[in-house]
Amino acid sequence: LRDADYDTVEARLTGAHPYHPSYKSRLGFTMIDNARFGPECASAVHPVLLAVRRDRCRASASATVPGQNAGALLSDAARQRFDTALARYGVDPADYLPLPIHPWQWEEVAAPTFHAAFAQGDLIAIGTLPERYLPQQSIRTLASLDHPGAPSLKLAMNMVNTSTSRVLAPHTVCNAAPLSDWLACLVASTTWTPPIAAPILLREVAGVSYMPAAPAQGQYGALSCIWRESIHGHLTPDERALPMTALAHLDSDGEPLLAPWLDRYGAAIWVRRLIERAWLPVLHLLWVHGIALESHAQNMLLIHVDGLPERVALKDFHDGVRFSRQWLSTEPPALTVPPPEHALVNPNSFIETDDADELRDFTCDALFFVNLAEFGAMLADHGYLEEPAFWRIVAGVIRDYQADHPDLAEQFARFDCFAPTMAIELLASRRFLPEVRLRTRDAPNPLASALASTRATSLTTDHAPTEASCNR
Known part of the structure; x- marks a missing residue:
């Protein structure tokens, strides 16, 4: 492919x-x-x-x-x-x-x-x-x-x-x-x-x-x-789109579909650029506007130029947005209220909640668990980056962003992506058992341990793309 x-x-x-x-x-x-x-x-x-x-x-x-x-x-x-x-x-x-x-x-x-x-x-x-x-x-x-x-x-x-x-x-x-x-x-x-x-x-x-x-x-x-x-209709002449699910795909030769790009730019440089251009925008919307998006891999498209991440396309908003009115930066639109019986057949489908952790987990479960973690595991399996190094790059990019936005400190604390644990979906249970309740469990957050490591060693400097490496 x-x-x-x-x-x-x-x-x-x-x-x-x-x-x-x-x-x-x-x-x-x-x-x-x-x-x-x-x-x-x-x-x-x-x-x-x-x-x-x-x-x-x-x-x-x-x-x-x-x-x-x-x-x-x-x-x-x-x-x-x-x-x-x-x-x-x-x-x-x-x-x-x-x-x-x-x-x-x-x-x-x-x-x-x-x-x-x-x-x-x-x-x-x-x-x-x-x-x-x-x-x-x-x-x-x-x-x-x-x-x-x-x-x-x-x-x-x-x-x-x-x-x-x-x-x-x-x-x-x-x-x-x-x-x-x-x-x-x-x-x-x-x-x-x-x-x-x-x-x-x-x-x-x-x-x-x-x-x-x-x-x-x-x-x-x-x-x-x-x-x-x-x-x-959204792409410039030099841009190409790729489903984000393709990041973990192995092509017919058994090698990652992304292998030519990873070899050309270097895995660490490529991952850093990916987080900056595709992951940070989703987190930016959460921290600036209080909007949580269910950006799992099927709902994201990587936009690249010559294989280098340029920006991201997001989709699936009809049932993939959550917020609390108390934390929104602007008034939401008038929305159709679900019938009472809807929650009985799909308790995982709702828009409004006043639980900050629920908004954080809705974003991060999709963005990191059933999305980025799959890519990190593939990179480790094929010798590009060990998973601890991968998560240090991710944590370093987020840490740098937060350092550049001190005005958002309150929002960073409210929606803390570096919390020790996060709630993730029980995917097998959701698939095979009736939808009668939320099915989640708390799991260790790899960003938390990675952050401690990045505080000691600045991967920002070590892995910053040079002008030559990003030359198109």
């Missing part, structure tokens, strides 16, 4: 998330389903296009979408197909919104269990989208093959991948666009002082979710779509 483009790497990664039990298994998928729709196998997918009555759905759209209407995101060919089909049914297209769904979801859930909705005209089957899409590593997110700059589609699926069901709760679909717009405004108004760089936010620009009057088993959040910006 070393020479492959971003969308191909995103789809074809076979490693990644080594800490996740049975990362590539999908509860609810058959072998035939994997061959048809798995990112490792599928060549193209055509989503099924439904029309949903406006008064039977929840929907929102970004201020960047014309008319704040998800219909504006359809291609000309899809829009014509949509309008023609509705005219044939004798209904006004203005009364309906487009709702793409995954073809597997159509076969397994929509067609068998939503008869009444189709009979009543709440839902109308239009056909398939004319464009081809490629499944990404999360399976339910599809990237456009025919128009790479077009938004990706994040589609509800009644199956379990990694540690959670892949349906899309209606309130999270409604919150996707306002959260994305709010975060984008915050990033634009934030001061980003080198070596950190402003992150790219892949905004979730629209969402539509069908709301049955009385949902039957398996229908809640089963017909939902979120449109997410493509990375391709």
Whole structure:
């Protein structure tokens, strides 16, 4: 995959998330389903296009979408197909919104269990989208093959991948666009002082979710779509994108996918640059604005120039943001409140908490445990850096950042990433046991012991990139 483009790497990664039990298994998928729709196998997918009555759905759209209407995101060919089909049914297209769904979801859930909705005209089957899409590593997110700059589609699926069901709760679909717009405004108004760089936010620009009057088993959040910006419209001509999960990937020759870059720049220099350009921006948002992001490896993209980390792209905000109003730097947007029963089926899904450690752990569990730790372990396995040295570099970069921002001392103490322990998710338990409570445990924090070492030996000077080593 070393020479492959971003969308191909995103789809074809076979490693990644080594800490996740049975990362590539999908509860609810058959072998035939994997061959048809798995990112490792599928060549193209055509989503099924439904029309949903406006008064039977929840929907929102970004201020960047014309008319704040998800219909504006359809291609000309899809829009014509949509309008023609509705005219044939004798209904006004203005009364309906487009709702793409995954073809597997159509076969397994929509067609068998939503008869009444189709009979009543709440839902109308239009056909398939004319464009081809490629499944990404999360399976339910599809990237456009025919128009790479077009938004990706994040589609509800009644199956379990990694540690959670892949349906899309209606309130999270409604919150996707306002959260994305709010975060984008915050990033634009934030001061980003080198070596950190402003992150790219892949905004979730629209969402539509069908709301049955009385949902039957398996229908809640089963017909939902979120449109997410493509990375391709954000890159400069000399930039390339790489899924962050690829950092721990071994290519077909058994060597790290990153081996040429690590050999060219040196592992210590490359790691330091990675933390400065990709990890510090996430921590900066926590410490400056009080916003915790679930930036695990699937939710981050490395943006590089000639293999050297340049900046980061972040995604998945509809259910991957937490905050406390008392620590926010600005008022949050008006959000749709989850129904009371949502916490009973997914207690891990919420936005607001007044527990500072919970916000810190939400950020650091994703950022360090199921993300950076995997990369550090791979570097040690292949002789690039022993894990203690790796964590000393990470701790040194964070320590230097904190020294440069004494005005944030209170926030550093409140959200202490150098605490002796942190709560991390019990991934196997979450995968195989019912979602009836939070499943976490306290684990030793490698940054804590690494910080003590960096106080004695300054790796900042030892591993600072020289102008020659970073010459592009």
